[in-house]
Amino acid sequence: MFEQTFNKKKRIKSIFIIAIGVAIASQININFFVPGFIVTLSVVILPVFLYFYKEFNPIEILFVTGIISPLYRGVFLYFGTGNLHNTIRFIGADVLFYFSYGILFYLLYWRKKKTGITDLFISVFFCDFISNVIEISIMLHFKRYSYIMFQDLAIIAFIRTVIMICIILLLKYYKFLLINEEHEKRYRRLILMTSSVKSEIYFMNKNNADIEGVMKKAYLLYKIISEQNYPLQLKDLSLDIAKDVHEIKKDYISVIKGLEEMVGKKTDTAEVDMAKMNIKDIVNIIKTDVLKYIKTNKLNISLEFKLEDNFNVVEHFYIVCILRNLIYNSIESMDKKKNGYIKILIKRSEYDCILVVSDNGKGIKEKDIEFIFNPGFSTKFNTETGDICRGIGLAHVKGIVNDVFGGTIEVQSTAGIGTEFTIKIKEDNMEGEPV
Known part of the structure; x- marks a missing residue:
């Protein structure tokens, strides 16, 4: 229950962050065709957000954005012109733009099971073009259409879509470089760590031969003492030494085997080791x-x-x-x-x-x-x-x-x-x- 609540809060927070980011980007704009109709940076970064936040339904994102961004823009517009009627009209057209964009993106791209970069390009182009047509139609009261207008809207949609695709590809390439760099760091650490461990194993194997020699000498000492008329206590002590050295050797061998398995059999260093x-x-x-x-x-x-x-x-x-x-x-x-x-x-x-x-x-x-x-x-x-x-x-x-x-x-x-x-x-x- 706690996890579900946490995920829900995180989801709402992410959607509002996207909406606020788009609203701020909408202030970078130029007027086009009619007063109030603007071409903004927000429509370039909007599909970038939609692409990287695939787990969120675009209709949810665009409906929240369609309220926050127009209201944010409307405040600046009202204080700039003082005309409440025009401000409400422009906000209404802006809201319709975002709502229609969200629905179109959902239908053309998001609900598809398999999509590629070409599908994204086509979907974003039509979302941009059709949503702009709807917005400008509201402003023109569905009158004074012209071929040039549709042509320019198509060109604007195409340019913004190309820029959007370039941004996505650059971000993906940057992410790939970061991942590749991290993999290289891990690989270097793996090589250095394994080289140290393998050299220690080599040295331990050499020491193992010395331990074997000490054990043999200890047991030989026990045999000599047993055959001579030495005190029983000395005989038992020499036997204990031989046994202790044997136990040390067993533990030592276990450690060596464990290290050998770790760097040669049980980890991904096995493939590296053989190559x-x-x-x-x-x-x-x-x-x-x-x-x-x-x-x-x-x-x-x-x-x-x-x-x-x-x-x-x-x-x-x-x-x-x-x-x-x-x-x-x-x-x-x-x-x-x-x-x-x-x-x-x-x-x-x-x-x-x-x-x-x-x-x-x-x-x-x-x-x-x-x-x-x-x-x-x-x-x-x-x-x-x-x-x-x-x-x-x-x-x-x-x-x-x-x-x-x-x-x-x-x-x-x-x-x-x-x-x-x-x-x-x-x-x-x-x-x-x-x-």
Whole structure:
């Protein structure tokens, strides 16, 4: 009951908003043929409202509009001329125009089940023309008709109908652009989110092997203790450790399976996951994401992508993860530096696909270079909190490059000058089935 009342109020409110909008637009007009007969902007926007508010009966809209708009116009007309008789006559003719327009639009267009833009054009043209004929006939007392009058009314109706169609098409095109832009944003977010999740799944699977090793060692410890003359309490404790590690492994596997189903089977990413993605599209997604980050954080960093060759990528989520990881590492290395730059070069060289990420950040100390790909290694230290970065970013990158693509990654860096990462992946592994 409440919902019905709410919908009814919303319906009435929308109809009155349309009527008021048409009434205001009616003030933009020119006189034509006889005093009081005007050609207004309102008759151009009226069918636009009727088209976009298809859920409302046009007779309801036009009857309300046919009262509000003429009264609104009549107030201005009366104070302008001071002639009450003429004002009432003009208002009456105006009311008939809107009433007849609503009835004609209902009969010619609204009640049809299937309609197109051509049907709308024809219906609006005849609604405009016939309603104007009725209005001017009232004003002329059904006398002094002429061929020129009907010709001009037809031309006016045609021009207003063309303008109306153009407005509708422009609004629909604008709406299409907004929807398309929103879809692109969602698609970019989907790719970025899925690339992050898939890289974490990869790392978790590697950790799972370590957990398996710990579990085996714990059970081996239990066997050794059982065979030796150790206290019973120590034996039970070693067995509990082996059991606990086993339970942790089971939970870990469940989490991995859940994530794998989420990004590979149960969502619309499954189709995306199976399809190859163009490296140019990958670059556009990453570029949009990074530029937004740079702008939001007001960083003085320029970003340059140089795409010398184009190619498809089968495991595109992993390439997104690799490039984003290296780029954001470069951003962190700037350390509030002015005029920072990050350059990304993508090209082919014989049978290899090469990705190069270079920057002019603070660089890496020579003694640290051999350790940067180790899990847990980090030179990033927060002096305020004492927190150390978890340091798995470059470990991620190297692991994915080596294990997923069978490629190589090299780094050249000079402290205080900058860093350059070079990744080489065989063309077949990049575009075809990875090793």
